[in-house]
Amino acid sequence: MTALTDDTLPVTPRAMRDEMVVFVVMALLLASVPFTGVYPFFVMQALCFALLACAFNLLIGYGGLLSFGHAMFLGTAGYCSAHALKVWALPPELGIPVGIAAAFVLSLITGYISIRRQGIYFSMITLALSQLLYFIYLQAPFTHGEDGIQGIPQGRMFGVFDLSKPTVLYYVVLVGFLAGFLLIYRIINSPFGEVLKAIRENEPRAISLGYRTDQYKFLAFVLSGTLAGFAGALKVFVAQNASLTDVHWSMSGEVVLMTLVGGLGTIFGPVVGAFAIIAMQQYLASFGQWVTVIQGSIFVICVLTFRRGVIGEIAHYFRRSL
Amino acid sequence: MQALYAQLLVGLINGSFYALLSLGLAVIFGMLNIINFAHGALYMMGAFVAYFLLSLGGINYWWALLLAPVIVGIFGMILERTMLQWLTGLDHLYGLLLTFGIALIVQGVFQNYFGSSGLPYAIPDQLKGGLNLGFMFLPVYRAWVVIFSLVVCIATWFLIEKTRLGAYLRAATENPTLVRAFGINVPRMITLTYGLGVGLAALAGVLSAPINQVRPLMGADLIIVVFAVVVIGGMGSIMGSIITGFALGVIEGLTKYFYPEASNTVVFVLMVLVLLVKPTGLTGRAA
Numbered sequence: 312m313t314a315l316t317d318d319t320l321p322v323t324p325r326a327m328r329d330e331m332v333v334f335v336v337m338a339l340l341l342a343s344v345p346f347t348g349v350y351p352f353f354v355m356q357a358l359c360f361a362l363l364a365c366a367f368n369l370l371i372g373y374g375g376l377l378s379f380g381h382a383m384f385l386g387t388a389g390y391c392s393a394h395a396l397k398v399w400a401l402p403p404e405l406g407i408p409v410g411i412a413a414a415f416v417l418s419l420i421t422g423y424i425s426i427r428r429q430g431i432y433f434s435m436i437t438l439a440l441s442q443l444l445y446f447i448y449l450q451a452p453f454t455h456g457e458d459g460i461q462g463i464p465q466g467r468m469f470g471v472f473d474l475s476k477p478t479v480l481y482y483v484v485l486v487g488f489l490a491g492f493l494l495i496y497r498i499i500n501s502p503f504g505e506v507l508k509a510i511r512e513n514e515p516r517a518i519s520l521g522y523r524t525d526q527y528k529f530l531a532f533v534l535s536g537t538l539a540g541f542a543g544a545l546k547v548f549v550a551q552n553a554s555l556t557d558v559h560w561s562m563s564g565e566v567v568l569m570t571l572v573g574g575l576g577t578i579f580g581p582v583v584g585a586f587a588i589i590a591m592q593q594y595l596a597s598f599g600q601w602v603t604v605i606q607g608s609i610f611v612i613c614v615l616t617f618r619r620g621v622i623g624e625i626a627h628y629f630r631r632s633l
Numbered sequence: 634m635q636a637l638y639a640q641l642l643v644g645l646i647n648g649s650f651y652a653l654l655s656l657g658l659a660v661i662f663g664m665l666n667i668i669n670f671a672h673g674a675l676y677m678m679g680a681f682v683a684y685f686l687l688s689l690g691g692i693n694y695w696w697a698l699l700l701a702p703v704i705v706g707i708f709g710m711i712l713e714r715t716m717l718q719w720l721t722g723l724d725h726l727y728g729l730l731l732t733f734g735i736a737l738i739v740q741g742v743f744q745n746y747f748g749s750s751g752l753p754y755a756i757p758d759q760l761k762g763g764l765n766l767g768f769m770f771l772p773v774y775r776a777w778v779v780i781f782s783l784v785v786c787i788a789t790w791f792l793i794e795k796t797r798l799g800a801y802l803r804a805a806t807e808n809p810t811l812v813r814a815f816g817i818n819v820p821r822m823i824t825l826t827y828g829l830g831v832g833l834a835a836l837a838g839v840l841s842a843p844i845n846q847v848r849p850l851m852g853a854d855l856i857i858v859v860f861a862v863v864v865i866g867g868m869g870s871i872m873g874s875i876i877t878g879f880a881l882g883v884i885e886g887l888t889k890y891f892y893p894e895a896s897n898t899v900v901f902v903l904m905v906l907v908l909l910v911k912p913t914g915l916t917g918r919a920a
Binding site for chain 2: 440
């Protein structure tokens, strides 16, 4: 298997310091958004997708596994959180864990099935599984089929934070995103993450060193799926609905696109990619189906000329890992 | 009972499309090491080319059956020459991503001009009407689709497994460098193989045009089912793809009769079961 990224630079204290500097700058920039007049709804939406793309990137960038069904975690967590908030009338601090737990269980099951095959088959299996769930959600009564779950109450988090206020909601989503991002960063730089990279680079060698690679891949899959579920649960508060769009294969494709544009296997790439793609959709919304054509073209251009992605190219130029 | 036979026939027709499409995917994967995500979009193009030939050029179904696969096949070969060939030696997943992008472009362009609704395509005069078999009414066109697809599948199998050209092809799948050393133009063979696989998809598109109407997204959901078919059958064997394709179509048809709620999902559920019992697929080599 050829490496996805050529930047296998050792993790030095200096590299980690640089990454933390970039992280703090990113956090400060995002925290100042409500004071700049930028439409907060757009940034919140982008943050949810950025977290989703980061979770997806954990699997492909560090585990070498291309999942073409990550929308199933986003959508499942969204539906379950929405149901918990609306029908069970749970407060937000309990509604979010319900969604995450659902994504966790789903990733246990789908991971157990899909990790049995490698490479290209893995991608096809995850795609087929997400399509299976799509049809289940289309028919299941609690999802309300084509209509989706609408008018979800945002409620008060811990009884204090009124999430119907855009600024409060923005900071809650931001904190959620930053927490998820730091967790992924921690996973990547843990001994577990190092083994994962070793498997990506050379699986037979990792096996010969005594690692049970299937277990590592399975754990990476579950972590990635659960974190994607976290993104889905947060998104419910932003969009105030949960619909079939979030489970559709085109959503899985969009996540892949975001990560590819930003840079597979880079730490900040998925965030940049998510903002770029969401911004593009916002500005080009009036062009109808041409958005699909443009997305397709970006795929083609990225694969043919720009495989490292935006952040990957920058990191390559400065010979850093970002 | 009538309804059961009718659903079995629908199942056989869907099975024909699964077989033609998974056959093409398997042939392409063998030579190019690429899973052709654009296969569904090219199937759709086949149906549209037939539609254009009839509505703009007055060219009938029988010529479309020949011309559409050739035209879409040439389009495919252009794609291979201009884009896919640059992926040689890269990770498999880039091929999937590139062809996914191509599928989005093709489907998006058609959606822009034709929306999401279907365009009608009339059944040719010679195949109109039906036969009363006593136990069921058999529409001639549907019987034709099943028989013709079967013949095309067997012919493709014969071409690859029994002819000299097929032997070159199989050899080049195993070891392209060695085959090149014998003076065979392997890159040209790869291009032709892609054209052949794409042509089969376009042929399926023409066959389905009178049954399913011509829609820009007609291939988008179909390709995901075909992926599941490929996972179940494995891509190692040509005959395996054909048999799995038809068998799954029939099972889907039976499900439509006995438990219609599950007819959309039965192929995916079977895929899960096969993966749990025999992870390498029914005919597959480990991959």
